[in-house]
Amino acid sequence: MKIAVCVSHVPDTATKVKIGSDGKSIDPSGVTYVVNPYDEFAIEEALKTKEQLGGEVVVISLGTEANKESLRKALAMGADSAVLLKDDKQRDSFAVAKALAEEIKNQGAEIVFFGKQSVDYDNSITGQLTAELLGYNYVSVVVDLKIDGNKVIAEREIEGGREVVETTLPVVITAQKGLNEPRYASLKGIMAAKRKTIEEKEAAPADNYVEIIRMKKPAPKQPGKIIGSDASAVPELIRLLREEAKVI
Amino acid sequence: MANKILAVLEQRDGKLKKISFEVARAASDIAQKLNAGVEAVVIGNEVEGIENVGGYGVEKVTHYKHADLHNYSSSAYGDIIAEHVNNSGNDIIFFGNTAMGKDLAPKVAVKLNAGIAMDCTAFEIEDGELIATRPVYAGKALIDVKLTSGKKIFTLRPNVFNPGEPSGAKAEVEVKEVANPNLSVRVVELKKSEGKLDVAEASIIVSGGRGMKGPENFHLVEELADLLGAAVGASRAVVDAGWRPHSEQVGQTGKTVSPNLYIALGISGAIQHLAGMRSSKYIVAVNKDPDAPIFQVADYGITGDVFEVVPAMIEEIKKLKEG
Ligand SMILES: Cc1cc2nc3c(=O)[nH]c(=O)nc-3n(C[C@H](O)[C@H](O)[C@H](O)COP(=O)(O)OP(=O)(O)OC[C@H]3O[C@@H](n4cnc5c(N)ncnc54)[C@H](O)[C@@H]3O)c2cc1C
Numbered sequence: 001m002k003i004a005v006c007v008s009h010v011p012d013t014a015t016k017v018k019i020g021s022d023g024k025s026i027d028p029s030g031v032t033y034v035v036n037p038y039d040e041f042a043i044e045e046a047l048k049t050k051e052q053l054g055g056e057v058v059v060i061s062l063g064t065e066a067n068k069e070s071l072r073k074a075l076a077m078g079a080d081s082a083v084l085l086k087d088d089k090q091r092d093s094f095a096v097a098k099a100l101a102e103e104i105k106n107q108g109a110e111i112v113f114f115g116k117q118s119v120d121y122d123n124s125i126t127g128q129l130t131a132e133l134l135g136y137n138y139v140s141v142v143v144d145l146k147i148d149g150n151k152v153i154a155e156r157e158i159e160g161g162r163e164v165v166e167t168t169l170p171v172v173i174t175a176q177k178g179l180n181e182p183r184y185a186s187l188k189g190i191m192a193a194k195r196k197t198i199e200e201k202e203a204a205p206a207d208n209y210v211e212i213i214r215m216k217k218p219a220p221k222q223p224g225k226i227i228g229s230d231a232s233a234v235p236e237l238i239r240l241l242r243e244e245a246k247v248i
Numbered sequence: 249m250a251n252k253i254l255a256v257l258e259q260r261d262g263k264l265k266k267i268s269f270e271v272a273r274a275a276s277d278i279a280q281k282l283n284a285g286v287e288a289v290v291i292g293n294e295v296e297g298i299e300n301v302g303g304y305g306v307e308k309v310t311h312y313k314h315a316d317l318h319n320y321s322s323s324a325y326g327d328i329i330a331e332h333v334n335n336s337g338n339d340i341i342f343f344g345n346t347a348m349g350k351d352l353a354p355k356v357a358v359k360l361n362a363g364i365a366m367d368c369t370a371f372e373i374e375d376g377e378l379i380a381t382r383p384v385y386a387g388k389a390l391i392d393v394k395l396t397s398g399k400k401i402f403t404l405r406p407n408v409f410n411p412g413e414p415s416g417a418k419a420e421v422e423v424k425e426v427a428n429p430n431l432s433v434r435v436v437e438l439k440k441s442e443g444k445l446d447v448a449e450a451s452i453i454v455s456g457g458r459g460m461k462g463p464e465n466f467h468l469v470e471e472l473a474d475l476l477g478a479a480v481g482a483s484r485a486v487v488d489a490g491w492r493p494h495s496e497q498v499g500q501t502g503k504t505v506s507p508n509l510y511i512a513l514g515i516s517g518a519i520q521h522l523a524g525m526r527s528s529k530y531i532v533a534v535n536k537d538p539d540a541p542i543f544q545v546a547d548y549g550i551t552g553d554v555f556e557v558v559p560a561m562i563e564e565i566k567k568l569k570e571g
Pocket of ligand 1: 431456460483485497500514515519520521534540552553
């Protein structure tokens with residue numbers, strides 16, 4: 001069984017965002033890039049699935065040379081091979097999905113993992129788009145997964161609970177925190193990852209449908225009021241919430 | 249030029265969810281500005297009160313009905329909406345940015361070869377084009393986007409588009425029985441967290457952080473939340489410590505929320521936490537450290553001990569309710 005996992009390489013969540021000189025994207029200077037946090041759950045689940053079903057895990061990332069760092073991390077955790085789909089232009093999720101779908105088809109992968117959301121553009125749709133382009137079933141925001149033969153049972157998080165979803169292979173799963181505990185790369189894994197080659201290909205071209213007109217900072221919040229420093233401030237707080245804010 | 253906007257409504261257990269009214273209102277407001285028509289669809293089995301959507305400016309709703317459509321199925325719902333759009337000629341489609349909307353909208357986008365902008369928080373019309381504003385980097389920045397595709401899909405962040413008071417008008421509801429829904433992906437069971445309100449849907453959230461000192465003290469957070477009809481939220485620190493479930497985590501790797509009121513108890517206000525809640529309409533912080541970054545976004549703050557302040561808040565609200 002060929003298992004694929006798609007990872008994105010994103011600014012660390014501690015990044016303080018500054019708008020770049022083009023007025024449409026962030027200023028990358030001083031920004032540390034990391035593997036997208038949700039993709040770590042996707043990598044872990046791919047490895048666990050391989051341990052259960054046998055096969056091979058290929059990790060795929062679309063972007064620039066810099067993405068190799070995230071690919072190496074996945075290799076160090078235990079992925080068998082890695083592919084970098086090279087493109088230095090900014091793509092919307094749909095255009096990313098087109099290139100990924102193309103490569104997943106090349107690889108013949110029938111179980112594919114994504115993180116549920118990339119923490120840069122926060123779209124939370126790349127996995128679903130890719131699945132639909134491939135004609136695969138998908139379940140998003142998954143916190144529990146069982147694959148038994150051709151049958152897939154996945155629990156996905158929804159407002160106020162979970163949905164238990166049944167479907168069949170081939171499938172795309174987008175991983176939510178809680179699905180598993182990502183392993184740490186062992187020293188042996190890290191050494192082995194250094195020796196593995198990352199296959200590089202040009203990403204299949206695709207047009208963007210989303211045109212970014214401008215990027216801006218949210219309006220700053222007005223500094224608030226400190227009402228007091230102990231329980232004696234509570235009546236005034238409740239009064240303000242009722243009479244000024246009118247929210248309770 | 250748009251000619252017909254489609255609002256995709258959402259039901260759970262046969263009742264329209266609040267987001268449905270928000271989407272209906274936003275769609276009809278935008279339709280008016282673009283001089284376009286507007287209609288809605290809802291997919292389910294028995295669904296109560298569909299006609300009430302008329303009060304939010306949508307005159308016509310198509311109800312696609314089948315017993316197996318009571319629960320969500322991405323495969324069936326996706327086919328139905330794509331077919332509706334193809335027959336009806338809608339060029340703009342709105343979904344709620346909910347668990348269902350986020351799962352379903354991309355499927356429909358591929359079927360229609362439509363561009364898609366997720367989690368929109370505002371719309372503007374510039375030169376006759378619909379421009380959407382959406383947060384990126386968990387709200388640390390916003391982008392204004394336009395879609396260049398023929399068909400365009402937007403999902404709307406819950407709790408942002410105020411549906412206002414319904415006018416009392418009733419929508420015309422056309423019921424279409426669905427013959428053989430495609431159930432290749434289907435929900436076989438719904439597991440509800442017992443009686444709990446979800447942070448993503450609540451208009452008030454009371455969140456606890458590491459300052460609550462231990463899971464045994466969260467009864468204070470829960471009691472205050474109960475009194476206010478609020479959902480309980482949590483910082484990542486307390487979720488990672490196993491004090492609270494991940495479903496309650498607010499922040500960049502939890503849920504992004506925009507309630508009317510967010511009460512942060514013993515939460516420092518790390519950048520990843522602020523990212524998830526800074527767009528709340530009112531923020532209250534209780535923290536004994538006056539330099540805690542949470543106070544930079546709080547409208548009202550008390551620089552005190554949660555173990556003194558929270559019981560006093562509970563007492564004060566109880567008094568209010570009795571008086
Ligand atoms: C990749 C990544 C993603 C992350 N995503 C998220 C996320 O989604 N959500 C999130 O919340 N965090 C996230 N974090 C973690 C974040 O950086 C912080 O570690 C976390 O938010 C801290 O939680 P806290 O405020 O509860 O704890 P602390 O930072 O420990 O703050 C506790 C606060 O309680 C106050 N306090 C203590 N005792 C009392 C008392 N008796 N009365 C009143 N106040 C008291 C203290 O003054 C302090 O300010 C993420 C981190 C990383 C690296």
